[in-house]
Amino acid sequence: MESKKIVSLTIDKHKVVVEKGTTILEAARSVGIDIPTLCHMKLDDMGIENKPAGCRICVVEVDGRRNLAPSCATDVAEGMIVRTNSMRVLNARRTVMELLLSDHPADCLICPKSGNCDLQSMAHRFDVREIRYQGEQSTYREDFSPSIIRDMDKCIMCRRCETMCNEVQTVGALSGINRGFNAVVSPAFEMDLKDSVCTYCGQCVAVCPTGALTEVNHTNEVIRALADPDKTVIVQTAPAVRAALGEEFGYEAGTLVTGQMVSALKELGFDYVFDTDFAADLTIMEEGTELLSRLEKHLKGDESVKLPILTSCCPAWVNFFEKQFPDLIDIPSTARSPQQMFGSIAKTYFADKLGIQREKLIVVSIMPCLAKKYERQRDEFKVKNDPDVNYVLSTRELANLVKRANVEFKSLPKKDFDRPMGDSSGAAVIFGATGGVIEAAVRTAYELYTGKELEKVDFKQLRGMEGFRQATIDFDGTPIHIGIAHGLGNARKLLECIQTGKCVYHAIEIMSCPGGCIGGGGQPLHHGKSSILKKRVEAIYREDAGKPIRKSHQNPYIIKLYEEFLGEPMSEKAHHLLHTNYFDRQVKFQEEVNE
CATH class of the missing domain: 3.40.50.1780 (Rossmann fold)
Structure with missing residues (x-):
C-alpha cells in the first residue's frame, strides 16, 4: 500500500506535521489552534466537506503570499509559515464580519435562531458593536412551506444547505442562483419550497448557521x-x-x-x-x-x-x-x-x-x-x-x-x-x-x-x-x-x-x-x-x-x-x-x- 506523504509547516510558531492534502484549517485544529469559520462544514464518515471559501472569516497570513488565504480551502505545503493571529488577519476578519452584518437584518431579538446563531456568536467573538458600513440591503420575500420557513434576508451564502441538499441528500431542491448583490440560495426559478422537489427532511435547517432556514413552529x-x-x-x-x-x-x-x-x-x-x-x-x-x-x-x-x-x-x-x-x-x-x-x-x-x-x-x-x-x-x-x-x-x-x-x-x-x-x-x-x-x-x-x-x-x-x-x-x-x-x-x-x-x-x-x-x-x-x-x-x-x-x-x-x-x-x-x-x-x- 502506498504510504501517505507527510508535510511539515509552522502555524503560529507551532511545528505541525500532517498528511499532504490537509487544509490549513484542519492542520491548525490538529494542534488546538481555533480558526473561526462560518461557511465551512465537515460531515464525519460521509466524505462531505463544504469549503466554498465564501465568507472569508477563516483567512490567515501565509509567508510569501501577497493576499490572505482562506484556511478552509488552502492546502498545506512543505515549509509553509502561517499566522492566524496577526493584526492584518484580525483586521480583515472584523471587516468581513462588519460587511456581512451590513447586509443582514438587525432583528436578533425576534429571530428564531437568536441565542443559537453562528453569525451572532461570531459578532460577539469579534466584539462588533457598530456597523461602520451603511448601504442598500438585499431583500427577498419570505417563503412559508408546511415544514420550513425560508427568510433569505438572513442568508450569508455559506452554501451549507446547498451541500446538504445536493451532495448528501441528492434532492436538488436548493442551489445558488443570480449573481453579485442579487445572489441567493433558492429552488429553481425562485419557486416556493412547497412547489419544488423538497422533501422537508430538514437537514438544510440543521446546518444553517443563521435564521435563514428555520422550522415552522407550532x-x-x-x-x-x-x-x-x-x-x-x-x-x-x-x-x-x-x-x-x-x-x-x-x-x-x-x-x-x-x-x-x-x-x-x-x-x-x-x-x-x-x-x-x-x-x-x-x-x-x-x-x-x-x-x-x-x-x-x-x-x-x-x-x-x-x-x-x-x-x-x-x-x-x-x-x-x-x-x-x-x-x-x-x-x-x-x-x-x-x-x-x-x-x-x-x-x-x-x-x-x-x-x-x-x-x-x-x-x-x-x-x-x-x-x-x-x-x-x-x-x-x-x-x-x-x-x-x-x-x-x-x-x-x-x-x-x-x-x-x-x-x-x-x-x-x-x-x-x-x-x-x-x-x-x-x-x-x-x-x-x-x-x-x-x-x-x-x-x-x-x-x-x-x-x-x-x-x-x-x-x-x-x-x-x-x-x-x-x-x-x-x-x-x-x-x-x-x-x-x-x-x-x-x-x-x-x-x-x-x-x-x-x-x-x-x-x-x-x-x-x-x-x-x-x-x-x-x-x-x-x-x-x-x-x-x-x-x-x-x-x-x-x-x-x-x-x-x-x-x-x-x-x-x-x-x-x-x-x-x-x-x-x-x-x-x-x-x-x-x-x-x-x-x-x-x-x-x-x-x-x-x-
Missing part, C-alpha cells in the same frame, strides 16, 4: 390548546426523542431521559402522555402482515405481486419517491407512519373511550423530524378538515418549551407513560435508528411466517451506520433478502440499483436522515459528528434490551386494540384507519394548478 398553538378548558390535549413522543432530548439540558449524548421527558410533559399540562412506540408496534402488525401476504404470494409464483416492499414510516422518504421515483409508487407499504396511525386511533378508539368528539381532542406529536409537520397536514390524514394530528413540535422546540415554562428538567422524577397508548415493545423503540424498522418487522414476521418462537431477537446484521447495506435473514429455510439505506443520497443509490435489476430484495427500509430518526432535522444540532449519532443509536438499543416485551405482536395493548376495535391486521377497518395512498406529486401539482 409551540404557541400548543400553548393555546393547553390553556383551553374545552379541549383535551394529548401528546405522543417518538422513540428518537428520548435519546437526544437530554443534550438540550446538558446531558451527555446518548443519555436516555424517557422518564424525565414524560414528567416534563405532565408538568406542561398535557392531559395524557402517550408513546409513539405504541403506534410503532401497531405499524409492525399492519406492515408485517402486508409483507407476509406479498411474500407468500410471491413464493407461490404470483407475478402480479410487487416486491420488494418498502417501509413507509418516514414522510420525507415518501415525499422523495412520490416526486422523484413515481414509477415505484405501488411498491412501498401502504401502512401509515406511526405518527399518523397514533392520530387516527386517538381520534377514534381513544376519543370514544373518553366520550368526546374528535374535534375536541387535540393530538400533539413530539418528533425528531421536520417532515412530520408536513405529513400531519396531508389531506388523506384529515376527517372533515380535522387532522388526525393537530400539531407537531420538534425535539428542539420541546426543549425550548420546557425551558420557557421554567421546568427544572434535571430535577424531575421519572414517570411512566399513560395507558392504553403508552405501552410498547422493544421492537418499537428501535424504530428511531437506521435498520430498526426492518429489524422490528423481522422479529414479528419470522414468528408469523414460520410458526416458531424466535429466541434470539437481536438481528445485528441489520444494524450499523453504513449508508447502504444489505443482509439475508433465514426464515427457517427461506432466505429473505433485505436492503437498508439511510440518507436520501444512499436511498437513491439503492433505488437505482433496483431499477437496473442489479439488486433483488424482498424488503427494504429507507430513512431520510443520516443515522435514521436519531439524526432528524428537528433533533439537537450535532454538527455532523457521527460520534453523537452513534451514542444516540446505542441509547435506543439499550432501551430495547431493557424492555420485558421485545416483539410487537406480543404487546398486550395492541392485542386488546385488535380484539376491541380493529378486528385483525389488514381488516377493512384497519385498512381504512391505518393505511394510505401515494401520488405522483408532479401530476398532482399540475392538477392543483389547473384547478
